[in-house]
Amino acid sequence: MSDQIKRVGVIGAGNIGLGVVSDLLFHGFDVTLVDKQEAILSDARKEITKTLRFASIIDKRLKPVTDEKELAERLVVTSDLNKVSECDYVIENITEKRNLKLGLYQELDKICREEVCFAANTSCISITEIGGWTNRAGQILGIHFMNPSYLKMTVEVIRGDYTTEETLGVADMVLKAMGKDYVVVKDFPGFVSNRVSHLFMNEAAFVVQDQLASPADVDKIFKECFGHKMGPLETADLIGLDTVVFSLEVLYESFQDPKYRCCPLLKKMVAGGQLGKKVKRGFFDYK
Template sequence: MRKIAVIGAGTMGIGVAQNFAQEGLVVILLDISEEKLDYAKKEISQNVRFHTLFNKNKIVEESEKILSRIKFSTDYQLLEQVDFVVENVPEIWEIKKFVYEKIDKICPDNCIFLVNTSCIPITKIAALTNRAEKFIGTHFMNPVPLMTTIEVIKGYHTSEDTIIRTKELLKHIGKECIIVNDLPGFVSNRISHLFMNEAAFVVQDQVAEPKDVDNIFKKCYGHKMGPLETADLIGLDTVVNSLDVLYQNFQDSKYRCCPLLRKMVDAGLYGKKSGQGFYSY
């Protein structure tokens, strides 16, 4: 039985923990406060009910059964027995640095670190530890249980064994892997954040309302979601942090963060998770 630790009980961490637990794996979900863990427990219970509605042809266990496979905790010492760690902390270097320097000392030598980062290079994070060959990027998409494909990022030192073990794990939870090389933002966020950022500039410049911007992408291009709806779903704070990482790494003005995005984050308008972003929830 493989044991998975998920660090960070935010939007992505909640989805990742739920997905693993739904597929029969034992999960430890870690965060810094009991309050966040209580919120995560409620969200997973609610998400399982929604997941059942969207997957009527698939038998989904009751939320209580799925929750019984997840241990909600603030104790990092529980990582002493895990096979994989999936890290989902905010896209802020100081936080990442603190977490990896801590868990590298606790996790067993054979433990693989799956980095669910948005833009920070895998190789840079791996350099914080003594196990660079066991680092691999796994960029889950939101909502995690409903998405069938993951962008997997190979760091400079990532071993072939790490790639094989990671692909086997992700296959177990029904995910296809698309493997790419390591540069800031990889493929998905290097491109998608340009869309979201420029869409915010369009709204800031009063060219169009958010609904019209998104409808052009959905009705003219056939996208399932518009860039501003996507930004709200991800979290505008996460989008801003990711844009800052891209700008710092590439020093390219195309990644300069739209002032409207930064203003909304300063005002606490993070999108769906706060109840208000470009849209009300």
């Protein structure tokens, strides 16, 4: 772990945020997790504790963290954003909505020490745009963690137009301490991974909507014919169908290209509360 980065602030206790917190704890960082909803935070601590105890069964490289006293000291779970004033680095994971992110970054800019860098774990919003919401545009980049973070060894790093070499260097230290490789890409909405993957998931939803095949059969084709570890619809469920819809809306707004038009079935499912794995019901049931 870098001597310069000891405590990391993670904003947002959704699926990806919880994976990032666990990943950081596995690799020796202390973490302050912030979310506005107390009920979510209560469940978050339970999920993180479970992951720290049992993830090593899946990946032997992960050393279990079972000492409750140690975990209590290293993990702060709070709804008070001001607690990130004590952090040396911040990773943001909140809902993919511009107005929410804008307000958050303006607050973080005031709360955090001026030398602290921010990593936006955004799906599609431009890093240069996010930097423009603050007085530290050079200290902001994107780190696109895949889900679950602690099982993925490579991330996508997005360099905004004003991101400095020093900021890239800090991210390099953090990611190396987490045992991760990374690919640096330039900044444009959706970057590389989500410009491609969201088209993939969206078109799979259109296939189901048009009754060409069931969700299970769509995913079977991609897993057994193409060798993908997960099918596009299983992936969408894991990410959260609401997050997929929000991201497609950002892509459509950014490019004004009809290829990013969100599948009506996806919108219908989200409106009906079928958000994917996090609520145990999406294209597949997880009960």
